[in-house]
């Protein structure tokens with residue numbers, strides 16, 4: 182840094198240099214302000230896009246939640262129907278059939294039909310199958 186001159190020591194060239202430095206400082210400030218404004222715009226645009234993505238994700242998530250609920254309800258309804266069908270097609274006369282060496286009866290499908298086609302059809306569709314009883 183050069184020694185500070187008094188006003189009486191300053192020449193016209195010194196004043197020109199000061200004005201040039203002032204002009205450069207003003208220009209640099211304008212460039213910095215423009216860059217900050219540009220960054221503010223970019224941040225605003227990105228923020229807006231992020232908010233749009235978030236809104237889309239929330240909408241998608243809500244739709245997925247509704248679908249899951251409906252699917253779960255339908256699954257529960259189907260499981261209940263399968264359990265009902267199984268209950269209707271439980272074997273009867275198991276001990277007597279075993280003693281006679283024949284298959285037990287199905288109360289719906291008929292004598293010596295257990296395991297009946299209906300029971301077999303729903304056996305792999307749900308939770309564990311009940312063991313046959315001598316009902």
Ligand SMILES: [Zn+2]
Nearest residue numbers: 270287290297
């Ligand atoms: Zn049956």
